Amino acid sequence: MDETIVEDIKIVSEIYPFKTNNYVLDNLIDWENGIDDPIFRLNFPHKEMLTENDYDRLKWGRKNLSQAELSKLVNEIRLTLNPHPAGQTSFNVPFENGVKLEGLQHKYKNTVLYFPSHSQTCHAYCTFCFRWPQFVSNADLKFQSKELDSLVRYLNNNPQITDVLLTGGDPMVMGPKILARYIDTLIEVKSLRNVRIGTKSLAFWPYKFTAADDGCKEVLEILRKVTTSGKHLAIMAHFNHPAELKSDVLMEAIENLRAIGAEIRTQAPLLRTINNHSDTWAEMWDRQVQLGLIPYYMFLPRDTGAQHYFAEDLSTSLQIYRTAVQKLSGICRTAKGPVMSTLHGKVELLDIEDDVFYLRFLQHRDTRLTYKVFKGQASIANPKWLSDLAPMNSADQHYFEMEECIVEE
Template sequence: MNFIEGARIVTEDELQANDITHYHVTRFYREQISASGYYDQLKHIVEPSLAEFDSRGRLDTSGEHDNTVVPGLQHKYPQTGLLLVTDRCASYCRYCFRKRIVGKDSDEIAPDLARVAQYIGAHPEMTNVLLSGGDPFVLSTSKLDKIVDHLLPIPHLTSIRFGTKTVAFAPRRFEDPALTALFQRIQDAGKTAVIVAHFDHIGEISVDAERNIRSLRALGVQFLNQSVLLSRVNDDPDVLAATFAKCHEMGVRPYYLFQGRPVKGASHFQVSLRRGIEIARGINQRLSGIQKTFKYIMSHYTGKIEILDLGADGRVYMRYHQNKTPAKIGKIFSRPHVGGACWLDDLPEA
């Protein structure tokens, strides 16, 4: 197998024991990052590294298994359902937090959409569903239509989201004319179609991606962007500020900047909380008021935690952006900072 550090012979057993994802990248993305001027940074997103063998962590860092209510459907926060519709992606990110699923034949993918719809229908507090996986846009449009068939009749669903990096990996997928009809169906049912794109770096934003995003926006599809803060890739306020400014220019609202998770085989991508706070501050200093719409977020087992600041008192200040317990949402809390800490669990409860 070819690693960034050089070729190495590995057995299938070694790969599985260390949860090393197989290498797969689209030709389009390979050509895009090669021509971007940022190849030395962007190669780390898709090219395997020997660091993955020594990258410790867990496979489920945010309690997805514990919040699965029917096979394939997670209900961690009252208003949102997370529906896993595939275990495949157009290309495989080396920092993926769902290594336990992606690129494998997973039993966590929803096998019975009627049962999923029955659960959602019985929970009127759920106002939106996020289709994820894997990447829903590796599925055919006809398959997506069949999934949406089960969701559109549910009256209390007001939006259907699609989480995707295919807009970076294979943006021509969005030129499929059948997608126009799919998004129109969603709107005709009185619901909002939202694509949550995943640009981690301005070098990923291709001419094709921008053209297709603008076309879909003209049809009424809303776009958000989420990025992951990644060591050696985008841990630079100039790069991320440029990425978010470009997203804003295209009509894609910067949504989340995620702290890298302590995932087995991927924790070497983590940036320290101290550095992450410095970067988030630097991004905000470089953007206009209407461009800085992102939140610096840690998707922890206990909830989505917004990372606010490192105080002069040596404490990291945070607040719950989302939590299973509504009373905790918005509550600011702090923990003593520890040098090199990258995750909430690295900070002492004192």
């Protein structure tokens, strides 16, 4: 690989985490495409992810600063990148007797996100990841729980919660013994109906669910306990590109998961240089349906990290989504999009007409505001996010405001 590209990777990975593996290198990246390969862009940090100014400061700092001074600079830059978007640490973390329950996020009435301390890594890292602070060494930026008991107490005290999403990182980095602790505990919670696992392991390390992995049988048997207990097991799989949907080992992994009764739903953000073409999404959703997967969300990159580089503007994003679904039959059109996961909730962009943006919340902290259409107008040229829009009139104002309501009981 060209030395300048290697140097760029080193400079950018001062800020963002970088990790790859032999499955990604041997099966997913088409090296004939060079640095323009979408999976290379997805996995290897590149220069444009930093502003020119930050890139130059880091390049200079690596040559001229002491390790301590460089760490200070790195930390300073990280803090300008909105490491915790959508109020994750200030609004979403519940309390028990005045004590913050670290590693839990309760944003919507029925669903709790749980960040097991054992899953704060992934099989490989994505350059655009909005959870990038989870993987860098600064403990202040991390969000994780070491205590399963507090989750169980919280669930038992809040029987309106029907869904737990195990997330991270990637919970499927956990070995069978640790995974069993979480699953065995969750299936005992009576009010819980759906166990969701957010994972990119099918794309980055499908061996996890195949005979090639020593722990595979055990892992599948542990997961099977969810379905045999009468609860729904939802694998929230992350695929960004059709190139991730081709290997034989992936086919085997999907077959094994479906055989234990898991339902696999798919989601991904729309990203410049990786999947910003309607043909890419149409191919991806079509292929997923053929494999028995359910397309679920097309997200827009969150307002953190390298959003300035990866995000298309709202108008282009809508065009890509629409053109993609228009190419497909009805059963392949199940993905909602384009969707922004904001401080308020999940906002779907429905239409843009005469410079008016038509939107609705699919999820909101206040469920009374969901599924109602509201209108916005651009407050900057080429808006990319909800915060780049302003309410059209006073009736739409409250959709743009955030009051201190944590979760509606």
